[in-house]
Amino acid sequence: MVKTSDTRCDLMLFGAVGDLAQRKLFPALYQLECAGLLAPESRVLALARRDMETTGFRDQLFDNLKRYVKPAEFDAGVARGFLERVEYRLLDFTDPAGYDVLQTWRDAPDNELIVYMATPPAMYGVIARNLKAASCCNENTRVVVEKPIGHDLESSKVINDELGEVYNENQLFRIDHYLGKETVQNLIALRFANNLFASQWDQNHISHVEITVAESVGIEGRWGYFDKAGQIRDMVQNHLLQLLCLIAMDPPADLSADSLRDEKVKVLKALKTIRPDMMDSYVVRGQYTAGTSDGKPVPGYLEEEGANKGSETETFVALKAEIENWRWSGVPFYIRTGKRLPEKLSQIIIHFKPAPHYIFDPDQKHLANNKLIIRLQPDEGMSLRILTKDHGLDKGMRLRQGPLELTFSETFETDRIPDAYERLLWEIMKGNQYLFVRRDEVEYAWRWVDQVIRNWRDSGEPPKRYAAGTWGPVASIAMITRDGRSLYEDV
Numbered sequence: 001m002v003k004t005s006d007t008r009c010d011l012m013l014f015g016a017v018g019d020l021a022q023r024k025l026f027p028a029l030y031q032l033e034c035a036g037l038l039a040p041e042s043r044v045l046a047l048a049r050r051d052m053e054t055t056g057f058r059d060q061l062f063d064n065l066k067r068y069v070k071p072a073e074f075d076a077g078v079a080r081g082f083l084e085r086v087e088y089r090l091l092d093f094t095d096p097a098g099y100d101v102l103q104t105w106r107d108a109p110d111n112e113l114i115v116y117m118a119t120p121p122a123m124y125g126v127i128a129r130n131l132k133a134a135s136c137c138n139e140n141t142r143v144v145v146e147k148p149i150g151h152d153l154e155s156s157k158v159i160n161d162e163l164g165e166v167y168n169e170n171q172l173f174r175i176d177h178y179l180g181k182e183t184v185q186n187l188i189a190l191r192f193a194n195n196l197f198a199s200q201w202d203q204n205h206i207s208h209v210e211i212t213v214a215e216s217v218g219i220e221g222r223w224g225y226f227d228k229a230g231q232i233r234d235m236v237q238n239h240l241l242q243l244l245c246l247i248a249m250d251p252p253a254d255l256s257a258d259s260l261r262d263e264k265v266k267v268l269k270a271l272k273t274i275r276p277d278m279m280d281s282y283v284v285r286g287q288y289t290a291g292t293s294d295g296k297p298v299p300g301y302l303e304e305e306g307a308n309k310g311s312e313t314e315t316f317v318a319l320k321a322e323i324e325n326w327r328w329s330g331v332p333f334y335i336r337t338g339k340r341l342p343e344k345l346s347q348i349i350i351h352f353k354p355a356p357h358y359i360f361d362p363d364q365k366h367l368a369n370n371k372l373i374i375r376l377q378p379d380e381g382m383s384l385r386i387l388t389k390d391h392g393l394d395k396g397m398r399l400r401q402g403p404l405e406l407t408f409s410e411t412f413e414t415d416r417i418p419d420a421y422e423r424l425l426w427e428i429m430k431g432n433q434y435l436f437v438r439r440d441e442v443e444y445a446w447r448w449v450d451q452v453i454r455n456w457r458d459s460g461e462p463p464k465r466y467a468a469g470t471w472g473p474v475a476s477i478a479m480i481t482r483d484g485r486s487l488y489e490d491v
C-alpha cells in the first residue's frame with residue numbers, strides 16, 4: 001500500500017491556462033484530492049504567460065473545475081482546499097532569465113519534483129534546457145510530456161534528443177492517455193490472468209481483429225492543430241497502435257515498465273510495411289462533409305471555424321495492419337478511427353475461427369465463430385458471443401448466438417471509473433513508468449505511419465468524402481468484405 005507521504009511532490013505545470021490543463025489535468029488533480037491521494041505537502045505551480053496573480057488564477061480555476069468536473073462529483077469545499085496548494089507565476093517559457101522564479105517557489109526540497117509540459121511539443125526542449133540552466137532539476141526530476149511527440153520520425157527524434165540531453169529515459173513519462181484508461185489496462189488482465197484466452201490467442205484460433213475508435217465530435221475549435229496532424233497522426237500513431245500492441249504482444253515476464261514495453265516494441269517492429277502498391281487494399285482515408293450529429297445539422301470539415309477550404313487532411317482512417325511473426329501470421333487487424341462518426345465508441349472485437357469440422361445446419365454456418373467484444377468506452381465491459389441450441393421442439397439442432405456478458409458497472413457495482421489522467425498523474429507521483437511510452441515505441445510507431453503518409457503524398461489522391469454522422473467512406477467496409485471477412489454487427 002502506497003502512503004500519501006511517499007508521493008509528496010512539487011508539480012510544475014507548464015501551459016497551465018491551456019485546454020489540456022484546465023479541462024483534464026486540474027480536474028484530475030481535484031479528483032486525487034477528493035480520493036485523499038494528494039500528500040498534505042504536495043503543491044502545484046501553475047505557469048503561463050498571462051499576466052495575473054495567484055488569486056485571479058485560483059478564481060478562474062475554481063470556475064473551470066465547476067465546469068469540467070461532473071456536478072455530482074464537485075464539492076466546493078474540497079475544491080477550495082485543493083486551490084490552496086496552487087500558486088500561479090507568469091513565465092515566458094522561452095526566456096531563461098524568468099526561470100529564477102521557479103527556484104524561489106521550491107521551499108521543500110524533499111518533495112519529488114514533477115515537471116509537466118502541457119505545451120506544444122516544440123517547447124519541450126526549450127523548457128528542459130532552461131530548467132537545467134536555472135538548476136531547477138536533477139536526476140530525480142520526473143518529466144511528463146504529451147503526445148504527439150513530433151509529426152514524423154525525424155521530428156520525434158529531434159524532440160527526444162533534446163529531452164535526452166537533459167534527462168535519462170527513466171525520468172521521462174511520455175503520455176498516451178489511452179494507457180490511463182481502466183478498460184485499456186484491463187486488456188492486460190484479460191489476456192494474462194485468464195488462461196482460457198491466453199491459450200487461444202494466436203493465428204491458430206483467431207481469424208481477424210477489429211479495433212474501432214469512433215468519435216462523434218468534430219474538430220471543436222482545434223482546426224489549426226488538427227489540420228497539420230490529421231487522424232493518422234492524432235489517433236493512429238499513438239492510441240490505436242498502443243491498443244494493437246496490448247492485444248498482440250507476447251506475455252511479458254512481469255508487470256515492470258520495461259518488460260511491457262519490450263513486448264510492445266516487438267509488435268511495432270513486426271508490423272508489415274504498407275508499400276505504395278498495397279494502398280488500395282490496405283488503407284482508406286476520408287474527410288467528413290456536412291451531415292448530422294445527435295440529430296442536428298453540422299458543418300463539414302472544410303466549413304469548420306478557421307478552415308482552409310483546400311485542405312485534404314483526413315478525419316477518418318481505416319487500415320489493415322499485419323504483424324509478421326509466428327503468433328499473428330495471416331491475421332489482419334482492421335483498425336478504424338474517425339471524427340463525426342455516428343457515436344462515441346471504442347471497442348475491440350476478436351473474431352475466433354470456426355471449429356475445424358462443422359456439423360450443423362449449412363444455412364447457419366456463417367454463425368459458427370465465437371467473438372469476444374471488448375468495450376473500452378462507453379458502457380465499459382465485455383461480451384463473449386457463444387453458440388447454443390435454440391430451444392423448442394420444432395427447432396431441432398438450430399443454433400443461436402448469445403452473449404456471456406460482463407458489464408463492469410453492473411457486475412462490480414463500480415460507482416465511478418477514474419478518468420485516464422487521474423490514473424496517470426497518480427502513477428507519475430509514485431514514479432511508475434509502466435503506463436508511459438518509451439522512446440523506441442514512439443519511433444517504431446512513427447516509422448510505420450510515416451510510410452502510409454508518404455504513400456498518400458506521392459499518390460496525390462484526395463481523401464474520400466463521407467457525410468458527418470455516417471461510419472466513414474463505404475470503401476472502408478469494402479476493404480474487409482473483399483478479404484471474405486465481415487465487421488461485427490451488434491445483433
Ligand SMILES: NC(=O)C1=CN([C@@H]2O[C@H](COP(=O)(O)OP(=O)(O)OC[C@H]3O[C@@H](n4cnc5c(N)ncnc54)[C@H](OP(=O)(O)O)[C@@H]3O)[C@@H](O)[C@H]2O)C=CC1
Nearest residue numbers: 015017018019020049092093094118119120121146147148
Ligand atoms: N487538449 C487536449 O485535449 C490534448 C492535448 N494534448 C497535447 O497537450 C499539449 C497542450 O495542449 P493544449 O492544452 O490543447 O494546448 P493549448 O494551446 O491550449 O495550451 C498550451 C499552453 O502553452 C502556453 N504556451 C505556449 N508557448 C508558451 C510560451 N512561450 N510561454 C508561456 N506559455 C506558452 C500557451 O499559452 P497562450 O495561451 O498564452 O498561448 C497555452 O496556455 C500539446 O502538446 C497537445 O498536443 C494531447 C492530448 C489531448
Ligand SMILES: O=C1O[C@H](COP(=O)(O)O)[C@@H](O)[C@H](O)[C@H]1O
Nearest residue numbers: 147177178215217234235239346
Ligand atoms: O488524443 C486525442 O484523443 C481524443 C480522444 O480521446 P478520448 O479519451 O475522448 O477517446 C481526440 O478527440 C483528440 O483529437 C486526440 O488529440
